[in-house]
Amino acid sequence: MNRRLFNRLCAVLAVSTLGLLGLPAQAQDEAPDAFIKRLTTEVLDQIKSDKTLQSGDVSRIIALVDTKILPHVNFQRMTASAVGPAWRQANPEQKQRLQGAFKALLVRTYAGALTQVSDQTIAMKPLRAAAMDKELVVRSEIVGRGDPIQLEYRLEKTPGEGAGWKIYNLNVMGVWLVETYRSQFSQEINAKGLDGLITTLEARNLSNGKKS
């Protein structure tokens, strides 16, 4: 088992979540790296000052995700990418259930990771993108004890003036979230079909819920 990775993943997802957990988007066309820095810093501060979040209270975290994170994430795109070609064959109800189940699974990850936040801060890396780019990668590092933790976001520009950016993939320590689920999902789809994947995800969420 790759212990180092999961150690880091755990530590960082807490912080990375924060990138997602921001405050409502501001009206101006904010620079993408400024957007990430603002969100991450605000959310880090919020977690540091909220003991119930740090202790991994799942219902509080779900509420936080719904109100603060999801407005900044193209979660449909994220789910579609993890599901792969089978997404195109899915009907609207299946898509809805897939998104819901995937979201619940990820929230679980964050709930565990939030307990790891302590004295970390965010350092942004230089943005390598042209002004007209509609999709780009923002790179940052979480600086705390030990190795700095590499954290990157893929952002897409929301059509329209001042609509801001949406996150559609997240890289922690060199590992893209969506890609990490893609093989597992396709394994499941190959064996049991799309409905099989949905059933597996929902069953997993149910048993996770019982454990906590």
Added chain:
Amino acid sequence: MKQPANSTGALRLSSLSAVRAGLVISLVLLTGCASGPNAHPADPLEPFNRGVYKFNDAVDGAVLKPVATAYRDITPSLIRQGVRNFFNNLQDGWSIVNNALQLNGQGTSDSVGRFLLNSTFGLGGIFDLASDLQIDRNTRDFGHTLGYWGVGPGPYLVLPLMGSSTLRDTVALPVDTQGSLTSHVSHVPTRNTVRAVDLIDRREGLLKATEMLEQVALDPYTFTRDAHLQRRRSAVYNGNPPDDIRYDEPLAVQPKDTP
């Protein structure tokens, strides 16, 4: 925040050269063994790897995890932090060599600075003063070095007791073992004790993470493999791997066919 386990992301026990030799032989025998139509291209030995993974998981559940849990429950966190700092400092020493071999100036000087500072004023590495002074860790092993000089990772491998690796990193392992300062302790009982503490410390650091893995992964084997391979690849390119695989490509048209 948790400190990293050692740089291959695995629990490294040395004095396993016999196991290694046996492994290489079995690999040769296994290479070419059929794998299913849906096999991951980087994991042609999946059936073999799954077997080893299962074995490791059983050993972990029976021995390592209970011991690490007990260690966590009875040892004050201050002491555990000191133990972890001590081993990280030894690792920083080896990172100096590998950062230099990878012509990474910043990484080399940071590692030298960390190692010298923590070894002296940090009382042999027990205190991590360098992190307080914001000198970054830049952990690199010999597998990274081979990768830097163009050696591809080869097939994914799960090593007995040591976990995720690749053929390249397995070949690099004896060099890393020699580079580890603990393998130069000549008093055998001391050396074994040090290694055991190192192992328990690293496992303790991962208790929460592995509990989480059980919840978030549909298939822990696949999850571990994909994450490990991506991560090693990224480290070889110093966090900037080339975008030769555009996973997001089909997504460019995604908004059109979704409501």
